[in-house]
Amino acid sequence: MSQIISTETPGSKRNSIFKLIVNLMPAIQSSDTNLDERNDIVAFIVLSLLEVEKSINATLKPWEKRGYWSKADQFRMEWAWIEKVKNDIQKEESVKGWKEWPRALADLYVHLAEVKPTRKKMGKFWQGSYELYKKQK
Numbered sequence: 001m002s003q004i005i006s007t008e009t010p011g012s013k014r015n016s017i018f019k020l021i022v023n024l025m026p027a028i029q030s031s032d033t034n035l036d037e038r039n040d041i042v043a044f045i046v047l048s049l050l051e052v053e054k055s056i057n058a059t060l061k062p063w064e065k066r067g068y069w070s071k072a073d074q075f076r077m078e079w080a081w082i083e084k085v086k087n088d089i090q091k092e093e094s095v096k097g098w099k100e101w102p103r104a105l106a107d108l109y110v111h112l113a114e115v116k117p118t119r120k121k122m123g124k125f126w127q128g129s130y131e132l133y134k135k136q137k
Contacts, residue, residue: 010055015115017048017055022117024126025109028101036130039097042089043133044126045108049086056082081111097130 008016024041027033033041056079063072088104 010058013055014052017052018112018115019118020122020125021045021048021108022112022115023122025117027124027126028105035097035099037124037127038101039130040126040128042093042098042102042105042130044129045105046086046089047129047133047136049082049089052079052082053086081107085111 024045027037027041056076060072060075063075085104085108088107089102092098092100092102092104
């Protein structure tokens with residue numbers, strides 16, 4: 001059996017995730033988004049931020065293994081905003097999900113201002129994310 005090699009680096013994984021989040025902007029700005037759809041979108045963002053945290057740790061692991069402590073600490077500080085935004089979004093969740101768009105989304109989009117959305121239509125890729133989010137809690 002041959003070894004499976006992933007060609008995706010943690011940095012490219014973060015970029016892909018950020019593009020997906022930026023592509024949600026029109027859905028977030030839409031006034032006709034119902035509660036279920038809002039819950040799915042916000043849950044997708046939280047789950048995506050969890051994946052970004054994992055990619056950050058994957059980047060740090062080899063640096064720490066080699067003893068590049070200052071480089072690892074600097075990188076960790078540069079990305080500390082991810083955990084803060086994720087926690088702020090989760091704090092605004094009620095028993096039935098998010099009644100309104102979390103204010104922390106504005107902080108998130110400030111950090112993602114340089115990310116360009118993809119031009120192709122992607123459909124409603126966030127559907128079902130709230131159920132997955134509740135299972136992972």
